Amino acid sequence: MSARFRRIDSITENVGNTPLLRLRNVGRDAPGVEIFLKLEYTNPGGSVKDRPALQMMQDAIADGRLTKDKILIDATSGNTGVAYSLFGAALGYRVALVMPSNVSQARRNITRAFGTELVPSDPMEGSDGAIRVCRDLVARAPEKYFHSDQYSNPSNPLAHYLGTGREILEQVGDRVTHFVTGIGTTGTFTGTTRRLREHPRKISCVAVEPAEWLHGLEGLKHMEASIVPPIWDPSLPDEVLRVSTEDGWDMADRIAREEGLHVGHSTGANVFAAVQLAKRVREGCVVTIACDRGDRYFAPMRWEKHYDW
Numbered sequence: 544m545s546a547r548f549r550r551i552d553s554i555t556e557n558v559g560n561t562p563l564l565r566l567r568n569v570g571r572d573a574p575g576v577e578i579f580l581k582l583e584y585t586n587p588g589g590s591v592k593d594r595p596a597l598q599m600m601q602d603a604i605a606d607g608r609l610t611k612d613k614i615l616i617d618a619t620s621g622n623t624g625v626a627y628s629l630f631g632a633a634l635g636y637r638v639a640l641v642m643p644s645n646v647s648q649a650r651r652n653i654t655r656a657f658g659t660e661l662v663p664s665d666p667m668e669g670s671d672g673a674i675r676v677c678r679d680l681v682a683r684a685p686e687k688y689f690h691s692d693q694y695s696n697p698s699n700p701l702a703h704y705l706g707t708g709r710e711i712l713e714q715v716g717d718r719v720t721h722f723v724t725g726i727g728t729t730g731t732f733t734g735t736t737r738r739l740r741e742h743p744r745k746i747s748c749v750a751v752e753p754a755e756w757l758h759g760l761e762g763l764k765h766m767e768a769s770i771v772p773p774i775w776d777p778s779l780p781d782e783v784l785r786v787s788t789e790d791g792w793d794m795a796d797r798i799a800r801e802e803g804l805h806v807g808h809s810t811g812a813n814v815f816a817a818v819q820l821a822k823r824v825r826e827g828c829v830v831t832i833a834c835d836r837g838d839r840y841f842a843p844m845r846w847e848k849h850y851d852w
């Protein structure tokens with residue numbers, strides 16, 4: 544059967560092998576540089592987080608940390624939660640998610656649709672507040688939960704080492720010079736970079752951070768003002784580029800209008816950083832990540848926040 548018309552037995556088989564798309568318009572100010580976007584939103588849960596969520600679940604099932612009598616719990620306001628929820632439903636495991644109570648209704652509805660239980664945390668404390676509530680729940684009833692803990696779970700970067708990084712080398716290993724992506728849990732950057740560093744030619748790996756500590760680039764972390772994920776190794780990036788919320792949002796709009804891709808704001812920040820880098824280096828091949836799609840952010844719109852649960 545051709546790969547295109549393959550038949551699969553489980554939705555888990557549809558994770559990874561995402562296409563790499565050449566962006567021809569937003570990088571036209573750097574004509575000597577090819578910019579490629581890896582379309583992670585083509586994963587079944589619609590984001591880059593399907594890879595680590597599935598890896599964390601499969602590894603925990605394999606070594607007995609996750610059993611059918613336990614509830615998988617984690618702090619996530621978004622894409623990882625969608626991924627746990629859909630794979631939990633497909634594989635027959637219960638899932639509970641701690642998320643700030645100001646996340647969009649749409650986001651809550653997606654995870655609830657799979658039967659996931661939602662635990663609200665203080666909206667003013669953001670993702671760090673959700674992490675604290677989650678740790679507290681697990682400490683009080685360790686026998687009840689499998690705490691997947693995407694911020695410290697080595698299976699998170701491993702998914703990108705085995706998948707994202709390997710695929711990029713298969714797709715453009717002959718010419719990639721730079722890899723650029725934003726850091727949240729840091730799994731995507733860490734795992735992919737470790738794989739790319741095994742290539743005999745030097746591939747420069749650039750991390751992207753929000754410029755402001757209070758920002759609208761969902762999924763990304765301003766490290767200085769956050770709980771630093773234990774999986775993060777600050778010595779890993781060749782360089783860190785900081786992108787403002789405004790620039791990330793504007794680039795997401797441009798990608799929709801000029802490339803025909805409706806992407807989320809962290810993708811806007813990734814591509815903004817990739818274009819800045821391309822203008823500086825003048826020739827080469829830059830790969831970056833489309834983490835998710837823009838329709839995940841239809842509500843709340845732009846800076847608008849609703850503090851009702």
Ligand SMILES: Cc1ncc(COP(=O)(O)O)c(C=O)c1O
Binds near residue numbers: 725807809
């Ligand atoms: C939309 C979006 N962009 C970027 C990231 C960052 O990826 P990572 O956690 O692998 O650093 C995430 C992670 O949740 C995300 O949901």
